[in-house]
Amino acid sequence: MSNLDRVALVTGAARGIGAAIAGKLAALGHPVVLADAIGEVEATAAALRAAGHQARAIILDVADDAAVAALPVALGDWWERLGVLVNNAGISPKGPDGRRRPIAELPAEEWRRVLAVNLTGAFLVSQACIPPLRARRWGRIIMLTSQAARAKSLIAGAHYAASKTGLMGFARSLAAELGPDGITVNSIAPGRIDTPMARGAAAGVNESFAANIPLGRVGTPEEVAEVAGFLASDAAGYLTGATLDVGGGSFMP
Numbered sequence: 641m642s643n644l645d646r647v648a649l650v651t652g653a654a655r656g657i658g659a660a661i662a663g664k665l666a667a668l669g670h671p672v673v674l675a676d677a678i679g680e681v682e683a684t685a686a687a688l689r690a691a692g693h694q695a696r697a698i699i700l701d702v703a704d705d706a707a708v709a710a711l712p713v714a715l716g717d718w719w720e721r722l723g724v725l726v727n728n729a730g731i732s733p734k735g736p737d738g739r740r741r742p743i744a745e746l747p748a749e750e751w752r753r754v755l756a757v758n759l760t761g762a763f764l765v766s767q768a769c770i771p772p773l774r775a776r777r778w779g780r781i782i783m784l785t786s787q788a789a790r791a792k793s794l795i796a797g798a799h800y801a802a803s804k805t806g807l808m809g810f811a812r813s814l815a816a817e818l819g820p821d822g823i824t825v826n827s828i829a830p831g832r833i834d835t836p837m838a839r840g841a842a843a844g845v846n847e848s849f850a851a852n853i854p855l856g857r858v859g860t861p862e863e864v865a866e867v868a869g870f871l872a873s874d875a876a877g878y879l880t881g882a883t884l885d886v887g888g889g890s891f892m893p
């Protein structure tokens with residue numbers, strides 16, 4: 641089966657890592673659906689079309705049950721050709737000074753929203769995508785978790801760390817359940833990557849983090865996208881339930 645027959649759905653694809661992954665999958669020949677909660681996603685998809693790729697934008701809040709349930713209608717004839725899902729949409733709210741809020745001061749509403757987007761959103765979209773992937777007996781699901789789920793984080797909030805750790809558990813359950821259908825499920829745990837999310841950190845945070853990375857710098861969205869391209873490929877056919885750390889060596893188990 642050629643990648644032209646494997647539509648890729650990337651959530652949170654308007655910018656940052658999601659946009660880079662959408663670009664990489666498009667360059668590999670996949671028709672790509674860029675789903676995001678912000679209107680900027682239209683321009684990101686238009687740029688891919690201008691480069692000669694097949695790309696569509698849809699406005700989607702992954703935490704909205706009804707909007708996710710409407711995905712088959714929104715994607716039309718692309719839905720039954722779905723081959724790849726990248727659960728990339730995520731949020732990492734910080735305090736007004738750009739630093740994580742102490743747990744004692746974390747508003748419960750913010751906790752709920754982070755869990756709803758980062759964890760429940762990935763569950764809802766994955767669940768919706770099971771029927772078309774199962775029908776083809778081939779599929780790739782990729783989760784964007786974080787090094788905040790691999791070790792103690794001094795940058796991310798407790799809600800973010802909890803959501804990403806939960807996502808890894810969900811990915812393992814999904815990998816075990818969908819393996820017999822020819823669907824692999826793997827996670828990418830990026831270290832510090834230069835995106836709008838990372839640029840929202842307080843002054844000096846990225847610089848001091850980079851000083852402790854063996855490769856000596858933060859990563860680029862394109863370096864994460866390369867790994868996603870591999871995980872989506874036939875070459876990664878015997879890899880499932882794995883977490884690949886893409887952090888320049890900042891976390892080594």
Ligand SMILES: NC(=O)c1ccc[n+]([C@@H]2O[C@H](COP(=O)([O-])OP(=O)(O)OC[C@H]3O[C@@H](n4cnc5c(N)ncnc54)[C@H](O)[C@@H]3O)[C@@H](O)[C@H]2O)c1
Nearest residue numbers: 652654656657677701702728729730786832833835836837
């Ligand atoms: N940048 C890093 O250093 C880093 C490190 C580890 C993990 N990650 C993870 O990688 C993923 C991408 O991060 P990024 O740095 O590109 O972030 P970003 O903030 O630059 O981009 C995230 C995108 O997700 C979208 N989004 C947010 N909430 C959404 C929702 N409810 N529904 C649909 N789309 C939504 C945003 O509009 C945005 O376009 C996230 O899951 C993040 O947690 C990032």
